[in-house]
Amino acid sequence: MAQPGRPRSEQARRTILAAAAKLVARNGYGELTMEGIATEAGVSKQTIYRWWSTKAEVVLEAVNEGAAEMAAVPDSGSLADDLRLFLRRTVDATTPVNRRLLASLMAAAQLDDQFAKSFRTGFLASRRRELRGMLARAQERGEIAASVDLDQLVEVVYALLWYRILVQHGPLDRRFGRQVADSVLRLSRAA
């Protein structure tokens, strides 16, 4: 939404996204306002509205960028290595603040249908798509049985991560990451 002739400052953009993420992690998505983001980021409300129309757009841009940075999908030629590295990066990146941010967004999606749609078709679908690409390359190499449904493997990974993020009945640590990777590796063999 940058306007022609008015180059969007990368520095300001990052400050605003960080402010939005911080506020959601602190108070939940429901409490977030464009005004609050402006105050936290030290910019005017107009600056924010110049680039984004709604708070949902700001927050989704923040989490999309964060996810892309923190858990880039590896491509080493080995499914086991790629999966373990991907899960290790993911759990490492899920700091307490990021965990609260993600949990708040999943909560918001249950209370706000409009946001749910953006969150589901944007962030969540794009994360599934990236992981599916990694698994598809492994299936082409013969590392995953042809009879295995890749969508079901993707589902197992994100379901386990989200259940732990939301319920918090156990740590979201590297050991947990290895367990998730191992489950998927076992499911990737022929039934």
Next chain:
Amino acid sequence: MAQPGRPRSEQARRTILAAAAKLVARNGYGELTMEGIATEAGVSKQTIYRWWSTKAEVVLEAVNEGAAEMAAVPDSGSLADDLRLFLRRTVDATTPVNRRLLASLMAAAQLDDQFAKSFRTGFLASRRRELRGMLARAQERGEIAASVDLDQLVEVVYALLWYRILVQHGPLDRRFGRQVADSVLRLSRAA
């Protein structure tokens, strides 16, 4: 919390629990009040406070009873049969209203630490415990390899169910229930 000499009417109790569940499914847990439950159930607020101290107690009693009724853990002597029946009952019982109720409660748990604790140590832990009991019997019969960690199998079941309840990117139907059961059966063999 029934008081001596004042027998709790089972009929009134059920009406109140149903009213609370309906309101949470409709407007979310955040909007629920004891007054709202009383109005919906057609009883006085005093009647509700006689039996429960907080709205969290009412709602948790409602979901605990619903879960116990709808997805009693079978014990046929066959892991495959038990798992498939358990999953079929669970998805059948997750009607659109029940799905909204569960989603609202998981959202509330992200926004309210007190409720989160009750939800986690009460409802969620008791569901995991029941399923674990079923798997432990199967492991004793030799249907699950001794090396398999039962908690991880339980985690796969509830993670997949919850991810689908919350993200709604696919149907929560019998086909999905069979997929979950099959994944767990495959993971229950020795690694």
